[in-house]
Amino acid sequence: MSGVVTAISYAPVKGLGLRQFDEVELELAGVRENRRFYLIGEDGRLVNGKTAGRLVRVSATADHDGTQLALRLPDGAKVDGPVELGSPVETNFYGRPVTGRIVAGPYGDALSELAGQPLELVRADEPGDGSDRGAEGSISVVSAGSLEELARQAGEERIDARRFRMLFEIEGVEPHAEDRWAGRRVAFGDAVVRLHGLVGRCLITAQDPDTGLKSLDTLRVIKGYRSDVETDEPLPFGAWGGVEQPGRVRVGDTVEPL
Numbered sequence: 001m002s003g004v005v006t007a008i009s010y011a012p013v014k015g016l017g018l019r020q021f022d023e024v025e026l027e028l029a030g031v032r033e034n035r036r037f038y039l040i041g042e043d044g045r046l047v048n049g050k051t052a053g054r055l056v057r058v059s060a061t062a063d064h065d066g067t068q069l070a071l072r073l074p075d076g077a078k079v080d081g082p083v084e085l086g087s088p089v090e091t092n093f094y095g096r097p098v099t100g101r102i103v104a105g106p107y108g109d110a111l112s113e114l115a116g117q118p119l120e121l122v123r124a125d126e127p128g129d130g131s132d133r134g135a136e137g138s139i140s141v142v143s144a145g146s147l148e149e150l151a152r153q154a155g156e157e158r159i160d161a162r163r164f165r166m167l168f169e170i171e172g173v174e175p176h177a178e179d180r181w182a183g184r185r186v187a188f189g190d191a192v193v194r195l196h197g198l199v200g201r202c203l204i205t206a207q208d209p210d211t212g213l214k215s216l217d218t219l220r221v222i223k224g225y226r227s228d229v230e231t232d233e234p235l236p237f238g239a240w241g242g243v244e245q246p247g248r249v250r251v252g253d254t255v256e257p258l
Helices: 053-057 107-115 144-154 177-181 218-226
Strands: 003-010 019-021 023-026 037-040 059-062 068-072 078-082 085-093 096-103 120-124 139-143 168-171 185-188 191-200 236-245 247-250 254-257
Touching: 003 023, 003 247, 003 254, 019 059, 037 085, 037 096, 053 107, 068 107, 085 120, 096 107, 107 120, 139 144, 139 177, 139 191, 144 168, 144 177, 144 218, 144 236, 177 191, 177 236, 191 247, 218 236
Parallel strands: 139 168
Antiparallel strands: 003 019, 003 168, 023 247, 037 120, 059 068, 068 078, 085 096, 096 120, 139 236, 185 191, 185 254, 191 236
């Protein structure tokens, strides 16, 4: 069963608001600009939406190589300029070490003030490293059918796909068809992806994607009707994988398991 790409979304800075695109170039490390930057706290630990949910109100734009970065703050103010790299750091990404460098300048201060906690902005040394699972897990997909089924289970009219922060949203397949694609090669436009598994969910999905405030108990709903799904990660919703054949993917392109 084939589908169609209906949305492409990513964030140049992990934890900030998603931006939508008409097309992306998939490299072996995924979308080069996706999560090239991330945030750490005073203790050097990774900071994400669990502890700084309000940062989804900030939109970021970065160039292809991460040498220019612009932040649009909720009040309309803009922080931008060339990326000046400082001290090297190593960050624990869920048991995987990621190396990067502190980004000097006003970015950290602006985000710290908004988050209400001291933060530093880091640029990962390698594209793809800022994804939770690294380059091998830089691709993620969820179907509109899955979102519709979740909304039905939750008693909601609709559920915004941005809660799940997936790279691709597709339609034209039955609910949770992506479950059955785990372990398979799937063509996305000109590219070929191998999906490795299902995405286990956390509290971030309960947050409104515009405000960062909790507004829906997604985990309870997912557990209620998907607790018997065979998966390596608990509370699965959507699938993840890595790029096998680089290529361009556009909204409207066919998605087809091979």
